[in-house]
Amino acid sequence: MKLNAFERAAMNNPVRAAHQHHREASWFRRLAGGDLSGQQVLEVGCGRGVGAEVILDRLGAASVTVFDLDESMVELARRRLHGRRVELSVGDVCDIAQPTASTDTVVDFGIIHHVPNWQQAVAEIARVLRPGGLLLFEEVPRQMLDTWAFRTFTLHPRENRFEAAEFATELARHGLHGTGEFEHHLGGMVFIGAARKA
Structure with missing residues (x-):
């Protein structure tokens, strides 16, 4: 499901970008047990490309593949990430255009709660992760x-x-097992965590 105008403004501004580069990057580095050096990383739902910057600059990934359902967001990300080690496309997290067991780490900066059939999104993420691969996620709960x-x-x-x-x-139903307790941040507005593929 694409963002409305209010959400686009809330998610695509300097304050949100700074939060991703500092706090969210710190959370994910800690949950990953370090950086993502040498890894091939997939970001689901790239928005305007700030998450890919975080994955490269703050988490140290070798390369990043990103996609978004919204063509206009992909174009903004393309401009932002020009010349970076990033492959961009329009895509759907419920039908990821990646081979099975091909990805070291998947990063979700709050996308799955936008997906009507979020269980299918989880299944697809599990499919593309290699055995031992990591999912880092930040999500918004129903409450x-x-x-x-x-x-x-x-x-x-x-x-x-x-x-x-x-x-x-x-x-867990898809073989993705948590590496610790989920953490709740921003007054319960989000929860974060990490899971590894069995």
């Missing part, structure tokens, strides 16, 4: 999506949403 502010100003699927425990159960 936040059900608040007045989210229901009024954002465009999300209303049915079939998840809390952290339900997300963990679905990950």
